[in-house]
Amino acid sequence: MSQLLLSLFFISLINNSISWRTFMRGRSKYGNLGVPTLSKDQELSSDEWFTQFLDHFNPTDARVWQQRYFVNGEYYKKGGPVFLMISGEAAAGSKWMKEGQWIEYAKQFGALCFQVEHRFYGKSHPTSDLSVKNLMYLSSQQALADLAYFIQLMNSNYKLPKDTKWIAFGGSYAGSLAAWLRSKYPHLIHGAVSASGPLLAEIDFQEYYVVVENALKEYSEECVNTIIKANQQFHIMLRHPIGQQGIAKKFVLCDPIDSGHTKSNDISNLYETIASIFAGIVQYNKDNRNNSAMANLTIESACNILTNETLGIAVDRLAILSTKMLNASGEKCLDYMYSKMIHKLRNVTWASEEAEGGRQWTYQTCTEFGFFQTSTARPNLFSETFPADFFVQQCVDIFGPRYNIHLLNSAINRTNILYGGLDLKVTNVVFVHGSTDPWHVLGITKSPNRQMPAIYINGTAHCANMYPPSKNDPPQLKAARVEIGRLIYQWLHS
Incomplete structure (x- = not known):
């Protein structure tokens, strides 16, 4: 079995407590958009759907599809920020809407929380099948545009104040997407926490x-x-x-x-x-x-x-x-x-x-x-x-x-030209890596400047800072989580 596919197994474990064969282990109709309401007793595990363009880079192509997302408004305080959990190369998991370090930050800052499923993964099926002619619509660029349109739509649907700040979170490939989203759409995303995200294609x-x-x-x-x-x-x-x-x-x-x-x-x-x-x-x-x-x-x-x-x-x-x-x-x-x-x-x-x-x-x-x-x-x-x-x-x-x-x-x-590889220039993004995680080699582990802080955690592995806190966490991991919280505070009050 390819290591690429084995990686999916572990990533899916993140998504299902954050595919391939047994390693990777809603509603019958797509929901209408309408105007959502925030309720503290909202069912956190229910699927929500929104209309998305198939091809964001061809204005003559009007085809659309339904993309899945989750929402948690339990911790939202009026005027608070919006946190966006980016789902990567596996199905999005409702469990992430109730736990994980980002939920601790949501409680701290009174954030409205969304998780968006990546096109072509989970239940988000843009096309009738996975033929090569259809997979041409599967790319990180299309996924980033999906997120941009989602942000714009939720700002409107939830009638959020114009000065509402969105913070993106992601781990592994989704960590790369979080950094690239801030880089490509800075008018929509105010900051990003990129955990274990490889930036250099190789x-x-x-x-x-x-x-x-x-x-x-x-x-x-x-x-x-x-x-x-x-x-x-x-x-x-x-x-x-x-x-x-x-x-x-x-x-x-x-x-x-x-x-x-x-x-x-x-x-x-x-x-x-x-x-x-x-x-x-x-x-x-x-x-x-x-x-x-x-x-x-x-x-x-x-x-x-x-x-x-x-x-x-x-x-x-x-x-x-x-x-x-x-x-x-x-x-x-x-x-x-x-x-x-x-x-x-x-x-x-x-x-x-x-x-x-x-x-x-x-x-x-x-x-x-x-x-x-x-x-x-x-x-x-x-x-x-x-x-x-x-x-x-x-x-x-x-x-x-x-x-x-x-x-x-x-x-x-092409990928390294589009995103910059390790020469990425961006602000308000924190890059978090663990020394035991092999993917840190393709990421930013030393801060190029104050606006691109890097946190390198000795002795921790892939996406360690994203999981729910544990009493067994080493001091350096606890300190990293505190530092990330301080940076989010700084971004929200800048």
């Missing part, structure tokens, strides 16, 4: 696994050495029929490894799937996801398994960790076959499991961002079998021959 994101290795090594160098040994043993076993049978049994593979039928892409996918275990554990280490089956899978617990020699040789310990991940996700076996993955991601119907986010996010990476977490920089740790070419081939196999390296190079260059 095809070969080889730095990702460098951070993963460093995070594991910081806890235990023996842990990293065990992974290297396990990889070596895994590689040797793959060369012989008996070893292949052993891998299939130890790692509970859905399909046996057959020298005559198993292709090189299958083996690359298998290696990349195993590496993804560590990617997920490190990226979300010790976060405050509530009721998550993954909550106990931390760097510490993973390394304790890997370094426990009573559990067998290194590859046996790696298999035990892999099985734990399978059990936590509810999967019966490890599906590594490349052809199966591609076949599923070619499904264009909204009823497919991939419609929960896998096909859409893969399209965005193939046409805007890259973000391919390759093994290029750490071949001894995770093998040399999934370089950038492996992921570019997926773009071609899923979407067609046009989506090749030439298109991708052009797309990456």
